[in-house]
Amino acid sequence: MPRTAARVSRRSARSPKQVRGKVDPVGEALRWLEEKGATQVKIAGVDLDGVLRGKYVSLDKFASAARGGLGFCDVVFGWDLADELYDNAQVTGWHTGYPDLQARVDLSTARMIPWEPATAAFLLDFVMPDGSDYGPSPRALLRRVGQRARAMGFLPQFGSEYEFFIFRETPVSVRAKGFQNLEPLDPGMFGYSWLRTSQSSDLVHALLDGCNAFGLEVEGFHTETGPGVYETAIRYDVLEPAGDKSVLFKSAVKEICARHGLTACFMSKPSARLPGCSGHVHQSLWTPDGARNAFHDPRAPDGMSTTLRHYLGGQLKLMPELTALYWPTINSYKRSVENTWAPTCATWGRENRTCALRVIGTDAKAMRVEFRLLGADMNPYVGMAASLAAGLWGIEHRVEPGDPVTGNAYRAEAAPLPRNLRDAITLLDRSTVARELLGEEFVDHYLRTRTWEVRQYERAVTTWELERYFELA
Template structure:
């Protein structure tokens, strides 16, 4: 029997070896859709082994429906007009992971191939990283997520109509040693899961709010950081539900508490030397010219790319002053009131934190947008506005720093963005913008409790 470990698999031959050595009858294969929802299936062993060499096909509806399996009626790539044919996919051998809940079962990621690759979230990130490579850079990234845990099940939240939910713990207790010690078994289980599935958590602590945690995932090459973020969100929810708990990554579940962020830390290294492209000891705050241009690109394109960081109706409930979420395209040095936080350090640690993103964003798309915007700034040698000092929420900002206030507006800005089309391609921009407009249209079909309370009697 082979002693090959799942995370040591890097080739088709090794993937074949580990599946055969474990005597698996089936293998689990998954991919991520436009909303970052993991879709997939169990695949019979012989079919999986054949797919390692030849690829396989999957109904392209997974790129043509929303997070509730409702079919888009406004996209060109697929729909009733195409008959929802199969799309080509290829298995990513090096994504092999153990599934600790399922004995010896293995999980492999897949990504779309052929025409579908133009809109595949993982494929988009790969294209952006190829652009970085052509410029002489390697990108390192990590993701931080806030999420709430509830003493609820998928059945109970629906029975309650998503009201009066019981958080794991009460009250506002950020960085609480009391909470993490009383509930240490839960923390240890999640930390162990993250190690086993290779999205290791560097820091895990309570945030401000009842039952809310923040997890910082370890840094890695940006493509692998996308995999880690997407798998972390999926399997944290799996783990919680198997414990009769529920985890939510929606941007803001309650008007009474801060929203949930999905911060992105990024750094660039020079491919030739291996040294940081962001660090220059002779410049203020250690910011090299490259980092300055990178931040300038991120700042300039933030209003145009917002839909990729804030992709749901709910995302915009989070982007309000005073709740730790940025509201304009600002940057500062070690300033957490800004959308972009430059973190001075060394050749190993100089980086920028993209603080705008919410936890509901697709990790691949958020990374692609944050990195792509920065590369655009380097290519165009853009200069950022003056860094914010003090509280960015209390300052008056110029019009070009203002962010879209709704998903509909953000989708329109993305569609009109020449930079987005240059970086991401027309096919992706048209498809993703249309999916966000669909999301807004779905919302507008519903009457909220707020409207009923405000207008039913008095108007």
């Protein structure tokens, strides 16, 4: 993923320049909708799990919302992935009556949805009555950390790549089967297969064409090792649009697959017998004008600047205590197994895929960090914000990363990562740095939601327990 000067990516379905920087941006947005032939608009905000929560609105309703905002029930921050209400939240709950949050339309996120006739899409920001950020909002978190990077003189450029399973199933059939014995799109272990992508070319082209037309420029698409497993690399962008693209990509893939009678799964570890699904994020810092890669120093023997070394040092130092932000679910930790391409400890290396941090490239165009800790189940806003904040902290405190791992990082003597969500929560709860970097309100609400997640799991009776103890215990 080469890095070049900052630019606005090609977006055939988007027109952000048309709706940004005008005397009447709302008027420009409405004219853009008319030009595109839109008859309705889909608007959505993103919850703490990275799920789009939204609705369709009429053009008249959109015009009103674009000018004055709209109310949006704050229960989206008061329930979990399954719409089960938290019993430990402070920001909302029965004690507040679940009032409306104020939501503001981000006109720069204008898109037409290629697979939905005459439908435009915009993202929302959740704000306080005075217009300030709503503390628990993950999109606002990313924006705040991005502002901090710019205040330090850096322009962050990020790009994500996702691995995911595709099954010949529907939401109804996977439940009827109890999520067992699902039929993958294609059989066998066949990574980088020219054949498999050609055999499923109708779907592959629908995904590629749909994502590109949706403003999610795909740089690479291939099969991964595993039945029905695919990987997609999304072209890098400036931090905030990169976060938006990552969130929208997962939903786009699910929506397009559904139109082919298929189900896409971004679960971190769907099968104990197969490698998990990563959500690696490529990261680099540039000068504010996007002209120079701050990670590269031609005078250094290895091309790595002091800025890059300290960025790595901060990420490594804080990695264990921030893991709950990178691995947000119970299942996330099942991916972290030796010799399965996912890290188990805080390590870095040059072109070393067994490490948590992989430094790529030798020149100014390409030098970057691949943050390999993140899984496909991440909330992209949170994962990107936390990893960037850790790197910036390292630059501020001039944290050295130590020597790179040159061999098998699973055998390295390095700080181990927490093995489950409960342990990760404990480390995050003790972290004063996390609160300093991400804000007390965000970290407090996040901890409450992850504690709830652990409690739900501890009450569950799993298939493994039934198979092991049902008859013989």
